[in-house]
Amino acid sequence: MIYSVLVNKNLSPDQNASAGNVSLSSGVARFSAGTLISRILGLVREQVFAIFFGAGAYTDAFFAAFRIPNLLRDLFAEGVFSAAFIPTFSKEKSDKGIVQALQLANLAFNSLAVVTSVVSLMGVIFTPLIVWVMAPGFSETAGQTELTIIMARIMFPLLILVSLASVATGVLNTFGRFGVPALAPTAFNVSMILCGIFLRKFFDPPIISMALGVLLGGVGQLAFQVPALLRIGFKFKPELNFKDERIRKVFRLMVPASVGTAAIQINLFVATLLASLLPQGSLSYLNYGYRLMQLPLGLFAVGVASVSLPKLSMQFSSGDMVGLKEEYLSSLRFTLFLMIPAIFFILSAAYPIVGAIYQHGKFHFEDTTATVNVLRIYALGLFAFGTVRVTSQVFFAMHDTRSPTKVGILAVIVNIILNLILMRRFGFLGLAAATTISGIINMSALVHVLRIKLRGIRIVKLADFLMKTLSVNILLAGITLYVCNVMHLNSSTASGFTRGTMLLALLGGYIISYLGMCRLLKVDEIQTVLQVFRRRIK
Template structure:
């Protein structure tokens, strides 16, 4: 499982780095102004589907089903299963896209409620949303092809696909502005074109894996009815984080101008560890747990879940602490130029610290939910997710007044912890989660190492960073020193305290490098 986590995590890291480059350019060219607000809201809608389907419900329903058919009936039956799913998905996604394009003003009238009092800004949101929405069916079908590859234990191509999204977006943002009304239009066209490029890459990878798919006539066979029954409730169960972020976007549209943008920039920084760790662990964990459950190895499944929790906390605890204590230097260096003002940086840093409070919980949700899906249970995460969304919405309305731009991210963080507690309690009650001695021993030591790292970051930020944080180049040097000092402090403290064993981790990486490439 570690090899698969490293494969997905490595490609996700490349994608996130390119995503940061894209966001740095957006911040410099648009700042936190009205065009930026309009693009971010317009792009939220198809990306909500991307995160739900690509990282959530569809994968959770499709991968166990595909893997089960492959194991029990062979590749030919698995191919038919995937083709039937492809046909049905294509049919209803295209229909949904046509309806969305027609009724986009009404949809955005609900989603971007805070913009309706400004006709020009609202018209821009609708126009950009119509350009970006075709990305939705493209990326959902890409998720299906990714599910086929994941079911075959081939993770590299699916993990690399988001790199194309960022490359195409950057290219369009730099090349297209002279030919379109705004940079927001260039970005929006880049989103949809990247969807075409991703689906081409994944289809090629599926064919190369020996699972060439055709598009038959759509039919709701018994297998498809079961797939969509499992997928429906999973939309909420595995997509709680994304639904909470959608609630944040809705609430931020009601707050002062620029709030949508500063929350977006904060979320982008928070998404680096969340995407690299959470998506990697969740993607690699589901097929492993599914095989162990189906193979009659419940004890091994519990052990696997313990190691996944340990690995997730190993990285997210220090990341969360670092983002809280060093939020302003990180945001200032990444985005603080051009149209992005120091006031924008301060607000985005405060929102980032609020998101960081919930970072371990955001990742743990992605670790715990596959434990339900691997056993065919999509209902339990639904009601826990529903309660979490309700908590998030209530907190948003309660905190948006006194905390302004910090209200939505802090609400999401609290709701994520609420969801983790409920999921863990249910798994423990059913005998699917029992923390072993190694996990109980290591987690407090990881936390202690993280606190030691926090002290080092606080000192470096107020000495070295303050001294070097002048010109553009020196600010990057100062940030590199800050990050390096934090990593070194956490590594040394964790090794000395017994939070982890660097030698074992190095041996695992070396074993992966010696293994045949996927």
């Protein structure tokens, strides 16, 4: 039912051919609808994880093991592949038509399958060495290193599956199909939930069931997008041609982006290494907080970025630089309009958020407090993380993957230095703070480089908008924090039911109040939101 709502089966390939005809608000609405469902299931997955496994040596081992294929996934799939593939695919579709573009997609699918299969095989072989380097502190706890190796090997093929899923996502996004790719991770989350609940009794230790859930979830994430791919005319053929100029161009564009991503992964690698040297549970607290921070980032910033890239690519290809600048500013404003209230709500309602989601079973109030502190630190950088996502798309649309790579490497170097400095005094909170500070530096430098490249962007036009939204959110956050204190939601005495019901009430009140006050202050973005809402009702 959900699938049919988000995919219009009556559209022909020609009718779906241009993502440029999809408005930013409409595209983001579709993307966010799918992502919201996926993220809700992601929260359920996190609850299952916290209830049955808590925070300790086993969970640290899982998160370290999961991070290994994830590091490589970011190099071959996700943002890196989209940055290289979508502009190339869009140009091919515009210049030579849909048939030739889909042929390129098939070649990309097969090429990526071969490359990632080889990398995965090598990864499985050298897993013990990788774990030994990545988490040396695990050797102090009996069996923790061995458990990490077992789970990493189970999850390594995920690299192949998500890389192929990224090809499907890139193709569908270019055709204006945003709902299906956004919904695809639901299969991943459902798999982990079911494995955690029903299969944990068959493994010793039980947490290995979650590693199996990751692998099966990757299969589901790819399979979920296949019907939509077939509907737009994609046909799989066992063709492989690394000499094809279009494929070579995609990989050429991927190289600098991969270098930048590799630098980021090195930072995560260092953070994991340092966290393994801290008391048990430190890596888990960082991961729990990071996952919650990713909810608004994935729901809003990634949605805007994913929808804007095809249109930005078309504007650059047609030489419409004025339109490109306006599209960027519009995307940036819309991102901040959604991200700023998320920041202030998290800061003021962190305890009921973490408590309602995680504080069950083996996850205790002490774990909640540690995760709350991590989450608040990460939340302070949400505006920067979101701005980087949207700003990077402009570079990618202009076939420039080098500039964001250079800036990203600089930010990573700063991050590693801050990790080493802040961890000594603040422990795992220092690692979270380093991520936030370096993210703000990354944003500032990237926007500066873009302004130079485009010979000026009227960022000052955001001043009035920012004053209005910040004023509204400071007021609402103060009220929210007051209610949390009065209702004792920030203490260990609050029950899970109380936290859950109050969280829903606070969130609903915050959203309604924010939209209402923005309408009174005549913030332009509110009209966009209301138009989408009315369209959905009709």
